[in-house]
Structures are given as structure tokens and as C-alpha cells.
Amino acid sequence: MPKIVDHDLRRKEIVQSFLCLARTEGLENVSLRSTANHAEVSLRQVQYYFKTKENLILAGLSHLEEVSYQSFNAKLQQKNKSASFKDKLNALFEAALPKDENSKMFHLIWTAYSMMAQRENNAISPDDLNRSPVQVQAMLEQILVEAQSAEELTHINIGCERNLLLGLINGLSASVLNGILSEKEATQAFRYHIERL
Known part of the structure; x- marks a missing residue:
């Protein structure tokens, strides 16, 4: 009887090998052959x-987006429907922080x-990178709209606050990644902002 191959699993394993190599060697330097060797396939x-x-390269980007969305969504699902909007925003921020090897x-x-998207004649464009931030923006907006409907928030520009929160999440996460801020300092800064809403 022929061996049954799980093509989705095999594809995912190859992409994960590519991304693992990309971290240490750089996206441009990873070849199909080195990916095959790392994944132990032909x-x-x-x-x-x-x-x-x-x-x-595009499959790697799609995988990162999926992992990011699942991480954010899982953190939100841990909060029950009665959780405050501040708790939900804190959960999203916590999911974004680079605090372990996988998130780093x-x-x-x-x-x-x-960086690759900023150069011409590459496999990806800036537009390719927009899907994940747009998903996070949608999550932030939903939290803010629900809080406004429940009268937890008043006198707020939802669009501006959503964009500000996205900027805070990205900027503070980058600061932790680069050692500018500790995880504790970044969390304190984020909570300081949302406590003023």
C-alpha cells in the first residue's frame, strides 16, 4: 500500500525550515537547496x-501572517465577553511582545x-506586508467600537485611536526586540496610555 503523504503538513514543514534559516542567514541568502537540506527532503x-x-518567500510571509493572527486571536479568546476593553487591549499587546524565541x-x-519590500525587483512589495497590520487594526477597532457602544469609552476618535494603538504596539515591540526597553517597561508604557482613555 502506498504511503499517504500529508501535503499540507509537508508544505508547512518546508516553510518553517525556510523561515528558520532566514533568521540566521537572511531571506536573500536562503536557497531552495538549503531549505531542502534543513527540512530533510529532496x-x-x-x-x-x-x-x-x-x-x-511569499509562502513564508503568509505563514508569518497566519501565526500572528492566531496568536492575537488566541489571546482575545482567553478573555471572556465581559472583560473590559482595557483587558482586551492588554491581551493584544502581550501577544505582540517578543518575549520568547518564537516571537523574537x-x-x-x-x-x-x-526591508526586502522596500527594494525594487523583489518577490514582495509593501502591499504584501499590509494584510497582517490590517487584521490587527480590525481587532483594535472592534474592541474600541464595542467599548464605545457599552459606554466604557466616550469622546474618542475610533480611527485615530486605533492607529495610535497599532503604532504603540509595533513601536514598543521593536524597542523590546532591540533592547531599548525591557518587557516590563514596554508594558508599563502601553498600560499608561490605555489607562488614560
Whole structure:
């Protein structure tokens, strides 16, 4: 009986190997062959699933976006419906912080993708990077709209506050990643802002 291959799992393992190598070697320096070696599959298998390095780069970005969305969503799901909007915002911020190896890897590779998108003739464009921040913006806006409807928030410009919170999350996370702020200092700064809402 022929062996049944889980193609989705195999594809995911190859992408994870690519991203693992990208962290240490840089996105541009990872080849299909080195990805195959790291994933312990043949080069032909990598080519079967992705055809080109550009496709593998895009698949890596999609994987990062999915992981990011799942992390944010999981943190929100841990909060019950009666949780305050401040608790929900804190949960999103906590999910964004680079506080362990996996989240640090995510931030480092995301930064590499951002740098790649700024150069011409690359596999990705700035538009490709917009999907994940747009998802986070939607989550933030939903929290703020619900808080306003419940009269937890008054006299607020939802759009401006949503964008400010997104900027705080990204900026404070980058500061922790680069050692400018500790996780505790970044958390205190974020909570200081939302306590003033």
C-alpha cells in the first residue's frame, strides 16, 4: 500500500525550515537547496510545492501572517465577553511582545521582509506586508467600537485611536526586540496610555 503523504503538513514543514534559516542567514541568502537540506527532503520536493524561491518567500510571509493572527486571536479568546476593553487591549499587546524565541524569530523575520519590500525587483512589495497590520487594526477597532457602544469609552476618535494603538504596539515591540526597553517597561508604557482613555 502506498504511503499517504500529508501535503499540507509537508508544505508547512518546508516553510518553517525556510523561515528558520532566514533568521540566521537572511531571506536573500536562503536557497531552495538549503531549505531542502534543513527540512530533510529532496530539492525536487521543495520545487514541487513552491516551484521558485519567490513563491517560497511569499509562502513564508503568509505563514508569518497566519501565526500572528492566531496568536492575537488566541489571546482575545482567553478573555471572556465581559472583560473590559482595557483587558482586551492588554491581551493584544502581550501577544505582540517578543518575549520568547518564537516571537523574537517572528519579529526578526518580519523586519527582514519589511526591508526586502522596500527594494525594487523583489518577490514582495509593501502591499504584501499590509494584510497582517490590517487584521490587527480590525481587532483594535472592534474592541474600541464595542467599548464605545457599552459606554466604557466616550469622546474618542475610533480611527485615530486605533492607529495610535497599532503604532504603540509595533513601536514598543521593536524597542523590546532591540533592547531599548525591557518587557516590563514596554508594558508599563502601553498600560499608561490605555489607562488614560
